[in-house]
Amino acid sequence: MxxxxxxxxxxxxxxxxxxxxxxxxxxxxxxxxxxxxxxxxxxxxxxxxxxxxxxxxxxxxxxxxxxxxxxxxxxxxxxxxxxxxxxxxxxxxxxxxxxxxxxxxxxxxxxxxxxxxxxxxxxxxxxxxxxxxxxxxxxxxxDGIAVVVDPANAVEDLTKDQLTSIYNGTITNWKDAGGADQPIVVIGRESGSGTRSAFEEILDVADACKYSNELDSTGAVMAKVASTPGSIGYVSLDVLDDTVKTLKLDGTEATADNIKAGTYFLSRxxxxxxxxxxxxxxxxxxxxxxxxxxxxxxxxxxxxxxxxxx
CATH class of the missing domain: 3.40.190.10 (Periplasmic binding protein-like II)
Structure with a gap:
């Protein structure tokens, strides 16, 4: 902005x-x-x-x-x-x-x-x-951490286990997470990023993530996910816009009210x-x-x- x-x-x-x-x-x-x-x-x-x-x-x-x-x-x-x-x-x-x-x-x-x-x-x-x-x-x-995918992705919701499995490389195709038969492009932040540290700590995947791309800013993650079919990434809640699709996690939307209520697990x-x-x-x-x-x-x-x- x-x-x-x-x-x-x-x-x-x-x-x-x-x-x-x-x-x-x-x-x-x-x-x-x-x-x-x-x-x-x-x-x-x-x-x-x-x-x-x-x-x-x-x-x-x-x-x-x-x-x-x-x-x-x-x-x-x-x-x-x-x-x-x-x-x-x-x-x-x-x-x-x-x-x-x-x-x-x-x-x-x-x-x-x-x-x-x-x-x-x-x-x-x-x-x-x-x-x-x-x-x-x-x-x-x-701040909440939102999980985003490209707008054409049919997936609406991921469980915590599914999200963990995507980032540690156990799930590599969207068909195994309720989506189309399409390879998953795993996007993340660079080493030293607070967003990455918080995300990996919450999911207990520190040093275990299988990233396709490691980008050096929130804006870069948004742009990459928006333009890359099959991609998934994580960003701060406050930067969300309609260039990407925001997923529910365990059936819960990424909103301030849900974070306050403790029902949305990705926050920092x-x-x-x-x-x-x-x-x-x-x-x-x-x-x-x-x-x-x-x-x-x-x-x-x-x-x-x-x-x-x-």
Whole structure:
């Protein structure tokens, strides 16, 4: 999706919300101006015809109070969410730049670990060894993994066992899964992809998949499946469109409601990893997480097709 389209979608979801979920965050930044004394505050409040108590509770931090840049690196599956978040946050705080790079979950976690990024976007749970290095797992949304086939495929539903057998190479023809007599072209993501890690972990097929093609982005998987007869692939729920056919799994459709209900088994967290807890980060990063976990942030998560954590 083009950047301006993402922005439009996100802003539409925000239009009904009040601004100011980040009240007072900028007052902690090193680049913000010194806070006025109590006497100055009272004097200014009197001049404006407002009591000092009203001044204290007049919520939002001025946009000029937040200045600087935030760097995010990681999951291509999180591109839609991360781009929308960046656009909205920079709109709200014009003196802040949010830079996002999409190179895979493993690379994102490593970037945080070595200090080259503030945030590592990971579309999978963090590994024990990553947590042991002091990386904090901050879950910001839940995403479903949809199984897609080319539009001409007659199959509507797969069981978990059938899906597992297709990816481990036990089933190689659609006739053995209720379809036509046609070879199955197994499409997957590249090693290091959070989507692949989550998919293989849920199906217990790590290091056992028989891929025909391993592609380096969600968009590439969608395009390959759409154009390849007999193909099957897996993608994030939020990128689905009518170029592919989405299969039911164990009779259950891939929807946010079914994921919340726990009836659709292919789901995974969207993690924005940090080196240390959020409370240990710089003021800009803290402010970004304050926004994500605010009511506005919750609506943003929903607007890009994901499931909020609260």
């Amino acid at each position: 083009k950047k301006n389209m993402v922005k439009t979608l996100a802003l539409a979801g925000m239009a009904v919300l009040t601004m100011g979920a980040l009240a007072g965050c900028g007052s902690n930044t090193a680049e913000s101006t010194a806070a006025p004394t109590t006497a100055q505050s009272e004097a200014e409040a009197t001049t404006a015809g407002t009591s000092s108590a009203e001044t204290t509770t007049a919520a939002p931090a001025a946009s000029a109070d937040l200045k600087g840049s935030i760097s995010m690196v990681g999951s291509t599956s999180m591109e839609k969410f991360a781009t929308a978040l960046s656009e909205i946050f920079m709109e709200k705080y014009p003196n802040v730049t949010v830079q996002a790079e999409f190179v895979g979950s493993g690379a994102g976690v490593e970037a945080v670990n070595n200090g080259s990024a503030d945030i590592g976007n990971s579309s999978r749970d963090l590994k024990d060894e990553e947590k042991a290095n002091g990386i904090a797992e901050n879950i910001v949304a839940i 967290p969207f993690v924005m990893a940090t080196k240390g807890e959020i409370s240990e980060q710089n003021d800009l990063v803290k402010a970004l997480f304050d926004y994500i976990y605010s009511d506005e942030g919750t609506e943003l998560v929903k607007s890009v097709g994901l499931i909020p954590t609260k």
